[in-house]
Amino acid sequence: MLEQIEGSQAVAKAIAFCRPEVICAYPITPQTHIVEGCAKLIREGAIQNCEFINVESEFAALSVAIGSSAAGARTYTATASQGLLFMAEAVYNAAGLGLPIVMTIGNRAIGAPINIWNDHRDSMALRDAGWIQLHAETNQAAADLHIQAFKLAERLSAPVMVCMDGFVLTHAYERVEIPDQAQVDAFLPPYQPRQVLDPSDPYSIGAMVGPEAFMEVRYLAHDKLLQALGVIPEIQQEFKEIFGRESGGLFHSYRVEDAETVVVTLGSVAGTVKDTVDELREDGARVGVITLCSYRPFPLDGLRYALQGAAKVIVLEKSLALGFGGVLASDVRMALQDTGTHVHTVIAGLGGRPITRKSLLRLFGRVERGEIKDPHFLDLDLDIVRREIDNQRGQITAGPIAENILREIGPRAAKVV
Amino acid sequence: MSDMTAEQKVKFYQKGTFTVGNRLVDQARRSVQGSMERSNAITSGHRACQGCGEALGARYALDAAMRATEGQLIAVNATGCLEVFTTPYPETSWQVPWIHSLFGNAAAVASGVAAAMRVKGREQVRVVAQGGDGGTTDIGFGCLSGMFERNDDVLYICYDNEAYMNTGVQRSSATPPTARTATTPAVGPEPGNVFGTGKNLPLIAMAHNIPYVATASVSDLHDLERKVEKAMAIRGARYIHIFVPCPLGWGSASHDTIRIARLASECGLFPLFEAEHGEITGSLPIRRKVPVEEYLRPQKRFAHLFKDGGDGVARIARLQRMADANIARFGLQREAEETPL
Numbered sequence: 035m036l037e038q039i040e041g042s043q044a045v046a047k048a049i050a051f052c053r054p055e056v057i058c059a060y061p062i063t064p065q066t067h068i069v070e071g072c073a074k075l076i077r078e079g080a081i082q083n084c085e086f087i088n089v090e091s092e093f094a095a096l097s098v099a100i101g102s103s104a105a106g107a108r109t110y111t112a113t114a115s116q117g118l119l120f121m122a123e124a125v126y127n128a129a130g131l132g133l134p135i136v137m138t139i140g141n142r143a144i145g146a147p148i149n150i151w152n153d154h155r156d157s158m159a160l161r162d163a164g165w166i167q168l169h170a171e172t173n174q175a176a177a178d179l180h181i182q183a184f185k186l187a188e189r190l191s192a193p194v195m196v197c198m199d200g201f202v203l204t205h206a207y208e209r210v211e212i213p214d215q216a217q218v219d220a221f222l223p224p225y226q227p228r229q230v231l232d233p234s235d236p237y238s239i240g241a242m243v244g245p246e247a248f249m250e251v252r253y254l255a256h257d258k259l260l261q262a263l264g265v266i267p268e269i270q271q272e273f274k275e276i277f278g279r280e281s282g283g284l285f286h287s288y289r290v291e292d293a294e295t296v297v298v299t300l301g302s303v304a305g306t307v308k309d310t311v312d313e314l315r316e317d318g319a320r321v322g323v324i325t326l327c328s329y330r331p332f333p334l335d336g337l338r339y340a341l342q343g344a345a346k347v348i349v350l351e352k353s354l355a356l357g358f359g360g361v362l363a364s365d366v367r368m369a370l371q372d373t374g375t376h377v378h379t380v381i382a383g384l385g386g387r388p389i390t391r392k393s394l395l396r397l398f399g400r401v402e403r404g405e406i407k408d409p410h411f412l413d414l415d416l417d418i419v420r421r422e423i424d425n426q427r428g429q430i431t432a433g434p435i436a437e438n439i440l441r442e443i444g445p446r447a448a449k450v451v
Numbered sequence: 452m453s454d455m456t457a458e459q460k461v462k463f464y465q466k467g468t469f470t471v472g473n474r475l476v477d478q479a480r481r482s483v484q485g486s487m488e489r490s491n492a493i494t495s496g497h498r499a500c501q502g503c504g505e506a507l508g509a510r511y512a513l514d515a516a517m518r519a520t521e522g523q524l525i526a527v528n529a530t531g532c533l534e535v536f537t538t539p540y541p542e543t544s545w546q547v548p549w550i551h552s553l554f555g556n557a558a559a560v561a562s563g564v565a566a567a568m569r570v571k572g573r574e575q576v577r578v579v580a581q582g583g584d585g586g587t588t589d590i591g592f593g594c595l596s597g598m599f600e601r602n603d604d605v606l607y608i609c610y611d612n613e614a615y616m617n618t619g620v621q622r623s624s625a626t627p628p629t630a631r632t633a634t635t636p637a638v639g640p641e642p643g644n645v646f647g648t649g650k651n652l653p654l655i656a657m658a659h660n661i662p663y664v665a666t667a668s669v670s671d672l673h674d675l676e677r678k679v680e681k682a683m684a685i686r687g688a689r690y691i692h693i694f695v696p697c698p699l700g701w702g703s704a705s706h707d708t709i710r711i712a713r714l715a716s717e718c719g720l721f722p723l724f725e726a727e728h729g730e731i732t733g734s735l736p737i738r739r740k741v742p743v744e745e746y747l748r749p750q751k752r753f754a755h756l757f758k759d760g761g762d763g764v765a766r767i768a769r770l771q772r773m774a775d776a777n778i779a780r781f782g783l784q785r786e787a788e789e790t791p792l
Binding site for chain 2: 055056058083084085087088089090091093094097098099100101102103104105106107109123124127131231232233235236237238239240241242243244247
């Protein structure tokens with residue numbers, strides 16, 4: 035049924051249809067509306083036979099999830115930003131134990147300076163933990179990906195993060211096709227764990243492994259994620275057969291067939307990029323966009339094939355490896371190695387800075403004219419940056435950078451470029 | 452106190468050793484370990500050191516829990532000695548379903564297992580979480596407190612050997628004053644761990660008003676088993692803190708583990724008591740009170756207290772005052788109940 039609904043509530047409803055058995059969560063903006071929605075659905079009886087556990091930290095949230103998943107219960111949690119970092123040890127552990135937990139990340143910047151708005155540095159920090167990471171472009175995708183995530187996680191016995199942009203998606207009201215229980219039941223079979231804590235067949239789970247076997251154990255974890263490159267499109271197809279819509283998969287291409295310049299990006303910004311591409315196409319420019327759905331595993335071969343006609347690739351990412359440059363851009367370069375395709379790194383939207391069509395049009399122009407350096411920081415106020423660099427260089431007791439910058443830009447802080 | 456007084460009356464002590472005689476107790480009251488049908492939750496072949504108090508305490512505790520639940524038990528383990536010496540890949544000593552996740556999350560993982568059992572309608576399957584003192588009083592404290600306040604149906608057992616033994620004997624918040632550890636060396640004006648630090652986790656557990664809290668010791672395995680079985684008969688969050696000497700970390704002889712554990716209780720430094728819903732319901736009286744010196748002297752971690760030239764005498768006196776305060780607080784000297792034989 036088509037509903038005008040907040041992204042978080044759409045996700046909560048999708049989770050409800052998946053018949054979760056244990057949901058544990060610790061509140062953090064912008065994840066809160068999702069778990070509040072889940073708690074309400076349980077109390078109202080819309081989710082039957084499910085425990086909601088209010089824990090004392092994100093570390094406990096994922097630890098409870100590890101216990102319940104290992105004991106055979108379908109388990110869900112959600113977090114963001116600082117919360118994801120606080121549970122980092124358990125994030126690696128859940129993957130190492132091969133537990134099919136599904137976790138939403140309401141993508142949000144990491145402090146300091148503290149910031150509640152959207153970028154991707156939180157989930158990027160945990161990209162190599164052994165979780166499958168799916169990114170939603172719209173709230174429809176966010177709802178659908180959660181339903182697919184349980185199937186994917188349980189088929190591979192690996193945990194899955196569904197990443198959706200904080201506020202931009204979590205708090206946005208859009209039209210979302212909400213499935214019904216019969217559809218989800220037809221799509222998602224009951225959870226059958228590969229290993230389970232059961233007194234009638236006792237296993238030891240989480241034993242110590244030394245140098246004699248650790249390489250092999252790690253290789254198999256890598257291999258499992260590579261298997262997901264095949265399973266994700268299978269599940270996309272199975273989903274389409276039951277729900278009748280295209281959702282999930284490794285990545286989505288938009289007007290790339292004859293494109294000379296292709297933007298590669300992640301998440302909700304794809305909508306703005308598509309609008310910009312449409313506008314440029316009207317003027318005859320051959321541009322397109324690829325939006326990755328599966329960031330881990332990274333579809334190296336698929337992306338290389340999809341980008342074979344492009345002369346230039348612009349990687350537009352809401353992440354930044356400090357002291358290095360682009361994160362997503364490095365992965366895309368890996369996919370395009372030895373092809374000679376020029377890859378531009380564009381860092382944008384950090385801490386919720388809006389990425390506007392106007393800025394993107396300017397960016398395309400500058401790329402065409404060969405005016406940008408790598409990495410390029412979209413809409414960075416270089417005057418302010420230079421003044422603060424001079425300020426810091428000139429005096430040892432220059433004070434905190436964030437507060438100095440705020441003092442300078444205070445009166446125009448709310449202005450959107 | 453009545454319950455424990457009744458227990459005291461049927462206890463027998465063999466002459467000289469002050470051990471509780473299994474052979475003299477009637478069949479029904481015998482230790483789980485006295486039976487050929489014992490479950491061997493932790494079976495032989497593990498890699499614990501000779502004289503390891505934790506291996507002994509864990510085997511008795513888990514076997515007692517298995518007897519109480521008729522084998523319907525899942526164990527969760529924090530990182531630490533117990534985890535390492537029982538599961539050298541690809542071997543395992545555990546004959547119960549067992550999971551180790553991380554150092555600081557055993558209580559939370561156990562909450563998750565209990566939730567899964569509840570939601571699956573298998574509430575007869577019970578959960579025991581266990582960790583050393585570091586995994587309990589320090590790094591796992593947040594998760595433990597959360598499990599307590601939610602009153603999750605978990606028995607958490609802390610095996611307290613008073614320092615981080617697995618990493619090489621560093622101080623924990625359960626390390627007693629004056630004890631030498633690798634991070635509280637016996638040098639300088641205040642050798643060993645300083646006075647006025649540390650936390651008493653059984654009392655903190657009681658402050659959560661959970662249904663059951665107890666301390667136990669490998670020096671009295673009947674008492675330990677009874678407390679575990681009592682804990683398993685109760686639903687909700689329960690906590691048992693077991694005193695387990697570590698010959699390696701304490702610098703004591705392997706054959707002295709039981710004796711040192713007994714001396715710890717008989718001098719008053721480790722009181723044995725029980726509490727329900729935040730109120731103390733009983734304590735085990737000291738049979739033969741000993742001065743703290745008797746407990747301290749056989750352990751190299753306290754050797755600096757007995758060196759000439761320092762203020763060891765004054766520091767031992769301060770430890771004695773701590774022991775005496777415990778004796779007063781928990782009512783450990785009760786004339787009428789002494790010397791059952």
